[in-house]
Amino acid sequence: MxxxxxxxxxxxxxxxDIGPVIINAEMTTRKWLEEKVGEIEWGTLQSFLELRNQLAKNDQSLNWDLGKLRREIFRVKLSPIISNSKELEDLVNQAFDFFLNKRHEVxxxxxxxxxxxxxxxxxxxxxxxxxxxxxxxxxxxxxxxxxxxxxxxxxxxxxxxxxxxxxxxxxxxxxxxxxxxxxxxxxxxxxxxxxxxxxxxxxxxxxxxxxxxxxxxxxxxxxxxxxxxxxx
CATH class of the missing domain: 3.40.50.1000 (HAD superfamily/HAD-like)
Structure with missing residues (x-):
């Protein structure tokens, strides 16, 4: 040998243990975003999983690029509220940075x-x-x-x-x-x-x-x- x-x-x-970390990151990021733009339609856990699956089906890279996937989810949820594309992208990136910081609180x-x-x-x-x-x-x-x-x-x-x-x-x-x-x-x-x-x-x-x-x-x-x- x-x-x-x-x-x-x-x-x-x-x-x-990653479960509590992701739940905390998800919940605190949602609260942070709603403090900025008001109420957001997040949907149920099932609808969230379906959205993830559909996004990954449309773009195979989202199966392995979790940062890109997370940004895309924020984009989908925020686009009905923010019509200005630059404002939307700025907030998507800020939300992802906020989430990622929380994701590292292990x-x-x-x-x-x-x-x-x-x-x-x-x-x-x-x-x-x-x-x-x-x-x-x-x-x-x-x-x-x-x-x-x-x-x-x-x-x-x-x-x-x-x-x-x-x-x-x-x-x-x-x-x-x-x-x-x-x-x-x-x-x-x-x-x-x-x-x-x-x-x-x-x-x-x-x-x-x-x-x-x-x-x-x-x-x-x-x-x-x-x-x-x-x-x-």
């Missing part, structure tokens, strides 16, 4: 920072995310050699884009890389399909639901040494 030299990580739901799981500090002294570290969190904004960029988002590779995990780019950036063989993430398909299956090792972060004690053996698993970042077992 080749010696592991690089460990890559997912972000959302691997380093923090609470790291206990032990994450300690684990990154320890692992970064032994391995190269990278980020492979389908989201748009910015490790510099989060103050953790000092631990990582690179960060790859879906917008960077124009695709989402489990497709090969993130994993191929990580190998290209690091100039390593797949067997010299471990990928760590919470999603059984996007992270674990995607990494294994790319020839890498995979470690499943299973905070909520979910059942393993894939048709192959469960990989090395841990549920608490204070037990991050589980990751290193694959490097021995």
């Amino acid at each position: 080749s010696k592991v030299q690089l460990i890559t990580f997912d972000l959302d739901d691997t380093f923090w 609470v790291f799981y206990d032990g994450v920072i300690d684990a990154l500090e320890a692992l970064s002294t032994k391995y190269e570290l990278g980020v492979l995310t389908n989201g748009n969190a910015d490790i510099k904004r989060l103050g953790i960029d000092k631990y990582f050699n690179f960060s790859i988002s879906s917008a960077d590779v124009k695709s989402n995990k489990p497709e090969e884009g993130h994993f191929k780019k990580a190998l290209s950036n690091s100039k390593l063989l797949p067997q010299e890389v471990i990928h760590v993430g919470d999603h059984q398909i996007n992270d674990v299956t995607g990494a294994l399909n790319a020839g890498m090792h995979a470690v499943w972060f299973n905070k909520d004690a979910a059942e393993w639901a894939q048709n192959y053996n469960q990989p090395t698993t841990f549920s608490d970042w204070y037990n991050y040494q589980k990751i290193e077992e694959l490097s021995i």
